[in-house]
Amino acid sequence: MKRILAILVEDRPGVLTRVAGLFSRRGYNIQNIAVGRTMEPGISRMTVSVEADPLTVEQIVKQLNKLVNVIKVSDLTEETSVERELMLLKVKAETSKRSDIQQMVTTFRGKIIDVSPDSMIVEVTGDDDKLNAFLLMMQEFGLREVVSTGKISLLRGGKVTRDARM
Amino acid sequence: MTRLNGAQMVLACLQEENVDVVFGFPGGAVLTLYDEIYKKGLHHILTRHEQGAVHAADGYARVSGKPGVVIATSGPGATNLVTGIATAYMDSVPLVAITGQVARPFIGTDAFQEADITGITLPITKHNFLVKSIEEIPWTFKKAFHVANTGRKGPVLIDLPKDVQVEEGFFSYPSKVDITGYRPTYEGHMGQISKAVSAIKKAAQPVIYSGGGVVSSGAHQELMEFSNKTSIPVTTTLTGLGSVPSNYELYLGMPGMHGTYAANHALDECDLLIAVGVRFDDRVTGKLDTFARQARIIHIDIDPAEIGKNIVPEIPIVGDVKLVLREMIKRVKPADITAWNEKVQQWKTAYPLCYDQKPDCSLKPQLVIEEFNRLTGGTAIFTTDVGQHQMWAAHYCQLKAPRRFISSGGLGTMGFGFPAAIGAQVAFPEQTVVCIAGDGSFQMNSQELATAVYYNLPVKIAIINNQCLGMVRQWQKFFYGGRYSHSSMAGSPDFVRLAEAYGAKGLRVLTPGEAAPAIQEALSIPGPVLIDFQVDPEENVLPMVAPNTSIVEMIGGDGY
Numbered sequence: 001m002k003r004i005l006a007i008l009v010e011d012r013p014g015v016l017t018r019v020a021g022l023f024s025r026r027g028y029n030i031q032n033i034a035v036g037r038t039m040e041p042g043i044s045r046m047t048v049s050v051e052a053d054p055l056t057v058e059q060i061v062k063q064l065n066k067l068v069n070v071i072k073v074s075d076l077t078e079e080t081s082v083e084r085e086l087m088l089l090k091v092k093a094e095t096s097k098r099s100d101i102q103q104m105v106t107t108f109r110g111k112i113i114d115v116s117p118d119s120m121i122v123e124v125t126g127d128d129d130k131l132n133a134f135l136l137m138m139q140e141f142g143l144r145e146v147v148s149t150g151k152i153s154l155l156r157g158g159k160v161t162r163d164a165r166m
Numbered sequence: 167m168t169r170l171n172g173a174q175m176v177l178a179c180l181q182e183e184n185v186d187v188v189f190g191f192p193g194g195a196v197l198t199l200y201d202e203i204y205k206k207g208l209h210h211i212l213t214r215h216e217q218g219a220v221h222a223a224d225g226y227a228r229v230s231g232k233p234g235v236v237i238a239t240s241g242p243g244a245t246n247l248v249t250g251i252a253t254a255y256m257d258s259v260p261l262v263a264i265t266g267q268v269a270r271p272f273i274g275t276d277a278f279q280e281a282d283i284t285g286i287t288l289p290i291t292k293h294n295f296l297v298k299s300i301e302e303i304p305w306t307f308k309k310a311f312h313v314a315n316t317g318r319k320g321p322v323l324i325d326l327p328k329d330v331q332v333e334e335g336f337f338s339y340p341s342k343v344d345i346t347g348y349r350p351t352y353e354g355h356m357g358q359i360s361k362a363v364s365a366i367k368k369a370a371q372p373v374i375y376s377g378g379g380v381v382s383s384g385a386h387q388e389l390m391e392f393s394n395k396t397s398i399p400v401t402t403t404l405t406g407l408g409s410v411p412s413n414y415e416l417y418l419g420m421p422g423m424h425g426t427y428a429a430n431h432a433l434d435e436c437d438l439l440i441a442v443g444v445r446f447d448d449r450v451t452g453k454l455d456t457f458a459r460q461a462r463i464i465h466i467d468i469d470p471a472e473i474g475k476n477i478v479p480e481i482p483i484v485g486d487v488k489l490v491l492r493e494m495i496k497r498v499k500p501a502d503i504t505a506w507n508e509k510v511q512q513w514k515t516a517y518p519l520c521y522d523q524k525p526d527c528s529l530k531p532q533l534v535i536e537e538f539n540r541l542t543g544g545t546a547i548f549t550t551d552v553g554q555h556q557m558w559a560a561h562y563c564q565l566k567a568p569r570r571f572i573s574s575g576g577l578g579t580m581g582f583g584f585p586a587a588i589g590a591q592v593a594f595p596e597q598t599v600v601c602i603a604g605d606g607s608f609q610m611n612s613q614e615l616a617t618a619v620y621y622n623l624p625v626k627i628a629i630i631n632n633q634c635l636g637m638v639r640q641w642q643k644f645f646y647g648g649r650y651s652h653s654s655m656a657g658s659p660d661f662v663r664l665a666e667a668y669g670a671k672g673l674r675v676l677t678p679g680e681a682a683p684a685i686q687e688a689l690s691i692p693g694p695v696l697i698d699f700q701v702d703p704e705e706n707v708l709p710m711v712a713p714n715t716s717i718v719e720m721i722g723g724d725g726y
Contacts, residue, residue, distance in 0.1 A: 014296075017288065058474060066469070067293075068293040068348045069347055
């Protein structure tokens with residue numbers, strides 16, 4: 001089963017290695033990871049997607065909590081959350097195909113952010129399903145390069161994964 | 167506030183942490199630190215190999231309950247600590263390892279004697295630090311000792327660049343430590359404790375399975391009280407040996423691969439398993455899905471990650487086993503388990519550990535251990551290496567207290583026993599320390615004879631010499647068609663002469679009759695003595711459970 005974990009960590013050198021190392025040595029596979037800042041200075045948030053059964057996820061969470069630099073681990077799968085990933089795609093864009101591409105980008109609420117004589121760079125944001133669907137459509141035009149940020153996620157409603165006073 | 171250089175600060179930190187001895191080996195990246203050790207006269211034990219130093223610090227920690235401290239230089243000095251750190255990590259031993267590192271501008275340049283030791287030890291330390299500036303020294307040490315010696319204990323490494331040792335700054339040691347991401351749970355959840363208490367009340371065939379957690383928490387008295395009050399029989403793992411006295415009526419011996427008949431059958435037939443400070447290691451459980459299959463399981467441990475790692479308990483209790491047991495003792499209402507105890511006692515009497523020592527035949531290794539027991543009156547500290555002799559020692563050492571049987575359980579490190587004995591002897595200079603070693607294991611750290619002789623540490627080394635890697639040979643005999651691939655130790659030195667070359671006393675025992683007099687002589691000598699016991703090379707450790715089978719499928723379990 002697919003799980004999304006939000007891991008709050010101290011922003012110190014080597015913390016990503018500690019987290020990633022823990023996954024690899026205990027035999028868990030990271031499908032997707034995004035690391036970035038939070039509203040608190042000195043604290044970063046890692047969003048990690050894993051495919052594992054509930055017992056394994058429980059063990060992953062417990063092992064992560066044992067890392068001294070890890071402040072809190074939340075399993076966002078249990079609750080309703082919004083998830084987003086940003087993707088940049090460089091698509092082959094001969095003059096004849098440009099309007100088709102533009103139409104598709106508009107449908108997916110993406111943006112064209114660079115144009116050159118034979119290609120375009122498109123930016124699109126969304127969850128897995130949307131990005132996969134968009135990727136499929138763009139393949140028809142011919143993809144030259146794709147890069148994505150990794151998934152980030154927040155709980156819906158007023159609830160937060162960490163009380164600011166903590 | 168006083169102005170100190172980095173090396174002086176390290177010594178000040180060690181003083182603040184009440185460190186009375188360190189084990190180590192100098193080198194280029196710790197010269198400034200060693201210069202301060204020289205000036206301050208810190209009690210330092212110089213070993214002949216960094217691995218010897220880290221095992222000695224580990225042995226010191228295991229017998230004293232205080233964190234062991236080891237110092238090594240950068241690069242090879244640091245990497246030589248790796249086995250010892252992993253050994254301490256697997257058995258949850260509090261250790262602080264201080265390594266020198268190349269100067270900060272050289273880090274990452276493949277400089278002479280540079281190794282990324284924080285990277286290397288990431289998976290085998292509880293935590294580690296690379297000190298980037300002198301300001302970090304006081305709180306790094308404060309945190310290191312705190313993390314090493316609280317919660318589930320373990321090794322912490324501090325990597326200290328050469329130039330940070332020289333740099334100067336103002337020193338003030340923090341009085342408190344608070345680490346947001348590290349707050350162990352000590353008090354057990356009262357609701358869970360109540361559930362455990364009611365499960366005990368309903369149980370007809372309960373058994374206590376206790377381990378190293380009881381020793382590191384100092385909960386042996388609570389364990390005894392709990393067992394006494396409830397009449398529940400106890401089995402202790404290798405790292406838990408001594409938590410209850412070996413001669414305690416309700417003690418069943420060690421469980422698992424080389425467990426006793428009574429312990430393994432009690433685990434197999436119990437209807438309630440009370441697991442205290444254990445981690446359901448494969449050497450104990452055998453095939454997991456056959457382990458304690460009819461039992462409700464209570465699992466008490468300070469490490470939440472141990473709960474449900476190998477076995478999912480019905481009643482998990484996260485907390486310090488000492489505090490949890492105290493609460494349970496207050497509340498528990500003993501059930502009548504007389505019939506079960508009669509059954510268990512009957513197993514104990516019908517299937518004791520045994521061996522066959524005929525007077526005129528070759529010496530049996532088990533007799534050596536029994537003679538050591540007898541002649542030390544059960545007061546000795548035993549350390550072991552790893553292999554057959556380790557299991558015989560676990561079977562036959564008669565222990566009256568915890569922290570008296572020191573052995574590498576989780577990692578199974580050959581070469582551990584002798585340096586650990588040195589550390590134990592440093593911690594308790596007046597006590598008898600006996601290292602039970604194999605002829606194979608001993609050669610992995612025999613260079614430490616120099617350390618024992620130089621510091622006149624009167625460790626008694628008993629080499630159970632069967633001229634082979636006995637446990638490897640035993641597996642080859644049982645599971646590999648008797649093809650003894652590279653398990654012979656032919657070509658080993660004359661151990662008596664080896665001891666004498668280092669200036670220790672060496673004795674040799676060839677027959678059963680010579681064992682006791684030789685041990686007596688060794689005990690009467692006020693310095694290190696090595697006894698080479700030439701034992702029957704064909705002897706196997708029995709009973710034995712083949713790996714990944716049920717622990718009641720015992721080879722030689724029912725008398726042989």
